[in-house]
Amino acid sequence: QVQLVESGGGSVQAGGSLRLACQVSGSIFRIAAVGWYRQAPGQQREFVARTSMGDSTDYADSVKGRFTVSRDDARNTAYLQMNSLKPEDTAIYYCSLEAMGLWGRGTQVTVSS
Secondary structure, eight states: OOOEEEEOOEEEETTOOEEEEEEEOSGGGGGOOEEEEEEOTTSOOEEEEEEOGGGOEEEOTTTTTTEEEEEEGGGTEEEEEEOSOOGGGOEEEEEEEGGGTEEOOOEEEEEEO
């Protein structure tokens, strides 16, 4: 059974940084695209970034230049490095194996002004 577990969330001040990790069980990771999404209170879940095979990456316009997505296939782990955080980045962040429709439980990120 494939499972995704996010970690690395926390509370920081505006301008700070956090690094999220998404640990994926199972060998599927090496051929899977991993997406990061976030959901703020009262808002719909939105796409943040994606890492695919061959180190292809995609980003939402709102995080371009501030966030960096990466993957370590040897560790079955995807990362989201978040720099220059803003209060509007506050949300629960989820990782997903999109092609399989699998999601982690999320990790809270809170950015104070």
